Amino acid sequence: xxxxxxxxxxxxxxxxxxxxxxxxxxxxxxxxxxxxxxxxxxxxxxxxxxxxxxxxxxxxxxxxxxxxxxxxxxxxxxxxxxxxxxxxxxxxxxxxxxxxxxxxxxxxxxxxxxxxxxxxxxxxxxxxxxxxxxxxxxxxxxxxxxxxxxxxxxxxxxxxxxxxxxxxxxxxxxxxxxxxxxxxxxxxxxxxxxxxxxxxxxxxxxxxxxxxxxxxxxxxxxxxxxxxxxxxxxxxxxxxxxxxxxxxxxxxxxxxxxxxxxxxxxxxxxxxxxxxxxxxxxxxxxxxxxxxxxxxxxxxxxxxxxxxxxxxxxxxxxxxxxxxxxxxxxxxxxxx
Numbered sequence: 067x068x069x070x071x072x073x074x075x076x077x078x079x080x081x082x083x084x085x086x087x088x089x090x091x092x093x094x095x096x097x098x099x100x101x102x103x104x105x106x107x108x109x110x111x112x113x114x115x116x117x118x119x120x121x122x123x124x125x126x127x128x129x130x131x132x133x134x135x136x137x138x139x140x141x142x143x144x145x146x147x148x149x150x151x152x153x154x155x156x157x158x159x160x161x162x163x164x165x166x167x168x169x170x171x172x173x174x175x176x177x178x179x180x181x182x183x184x185x186x187x188x189x190x191x192x193x194x195x196x197x198x199x200x201x202x203x204x205x206x207x208x209x210x211x212x213x214x215x216x217x218x219x220x221x222x223x224x225x226x227x228x229x230x231x232x233x234x235x236x237x238x239x240x241x242x243x244x245x246x247x248x249x250x251x252x253x254x255x256x257x258x259x260x261x262x263x264x265x266x267x268x269x270x271x272x273x274x275x276x277x278x279x280x281x282x283x284x285x286x287x288x289x290x291x292x293x294x295x296x297x298x299x300x301x302x303x304x305x306x307x308x309x310x311x312x313x314x315x316x317x318x319x320x321x322x323x324x325x326x327x328x329x330x331x332x333x334x335x336x337x338x339x340x341x342x343x344x345x346x347x348x349x350x351x352x353x354x355x356x357x358x359x360x361x362x363x364x365x366x367x368x369x370x371x372x373x374x375x376x377x378x379x380x381x382x383x384x385x386x387x388x389x390x391x392x393x394x395x396x397x398x399x400x401x402x
Contacts, residue, residue: 088172090134093148094126096171097155104128104135115154116141165229190230191274194250194258197226206247206264210298211305211376211384220283220297221252228261230272251297254282260317262298273317278327280314288312291335292364293355295319295342295371302373306385319343319351328359337399339364343371364395 091104098111108127113119116139123141128134138145144154152164199214203224207217216222225248251260259277263270279297290311294300300313312335316323319342331338340355341364342348348371352363368387369375375384 088168090136090148091128092172093168094135094137094151097151098126113139113141115139115144166227191228191258191261191272192230194228194261195226196223196250197245199224202247203249207301209377210302210373211381212298212301216301216304220280220301221254222297223250223252224248225250225261251277251279253277260297271318276317278314278316278323280312284312284314286312286334289335290337290339291331293323293338293340293342293361295348296373298373299341299371302371302376302384305376305381306388319348322351322354322358325359328361337396339395341366341372345370362395362399364391366391 094100095104098114100109102109104126106128108125110122111124111126112122113124116123119141121141124137124139126135126137129136134147136145136147137151144150146154149161149164149168152158152167153161156164156167158164158167204214207213225245227245228248228250245263247263247265249262249264250258251262253259258274260274260279261272263272280294280300284291288310292303292311292313294303294313294315295318296315300315303311303313314323328338338361340352340361342351344365344367349365352365355361356363366372366375366388368384369378372384372388375387379387
């Protein structure tokens with residue numbers, strides 16, 4: 067799919083965190099070290115792939131149909147767009163590696179125009195690179211009581227970079243995120259389902275595909291199932307060591323788990339509760355589950371959520387805060 071996308075559209079290449087926009091003419095100017103700026107005109111040069119070329123048999127031209135610069139080397143028969151020229155020049159194996167080479171070539175340029183991501187554009191994550199865990203990663207998750215065992219069991223992996231295909235007004239471009247602290251949530255079959263960027267306030271979560279977080283890890287052998295608000299909350303709650311409770315989390319509190327799945331969960335567990343954030347959105351979502359499906363909720367109001375409570379008060383205190391709230395709800399359920 068990625069190769070097809072590049073064949074269709076390479077007019078503009080994006081590199082974020084520093085929010086670069088790299089038009090095709092800039093790529094040709096850098097590769098050929100052109101003194102003349104490409105502003106729509108065509109130019110002829112000696113072939114960079116044929117050292118015996120003395121007739122300027124390579125043409126760099128603007129293709130109006132594709133709205134981008136292309137090249138044609140009549141001495142070798144090579145032709146293509148900006149990514150093709152990168153591929154040929156650096157002898158790379160595929161177009162995705164060529165794209166990353168573009169990022170490497172331009173990431174320190176200061177004359178590249180800044181851009182903003184338009185929220186209404188259609189976005190699709192279509193590539194990612196997994197990196198190694200670091201001490202910084204360990205410290206981040208540790209503050210919520212989450213360690214390596216949970217991260218491995220729940221298929222959370224650190225990302226070095228990922229790419230998003232953006233579609234807007236019948237055009238497509240590729241947005242590449244060079245990550246500092248980003249994490250991929252994967253299912254048991256290895257599919258990337260969600261990206262978590264804790265330092266990105268505008269796009270903390272990027273949904274890649276439909277997925278109930280934690281569902282692959284359910285054993286269906288415990289007494290209670292809690293529907294939490296996030297995978298991080300699941301991890302933080304797991305640190306409390308309640309051995310008879312399992313947890314899942316929808317993509318967000320705004321996504322309601324379907325009736326058929328909830329009916330199935332009710333047949334597997336003696337108790338099913340929700341436990342979302344105690345803000346307005348979370349309370350509204352918990353009331354929705356109660357009204358639609360008769361599922362009561364755990365109102366844990368010490369901090370915004372369980373993960374934040376573990377961070378601020380520690381595992382032992384969080385368990386002490388949670389226990390009476392939970393036991394009171396269990397007693398209520400038994401008396402129904």
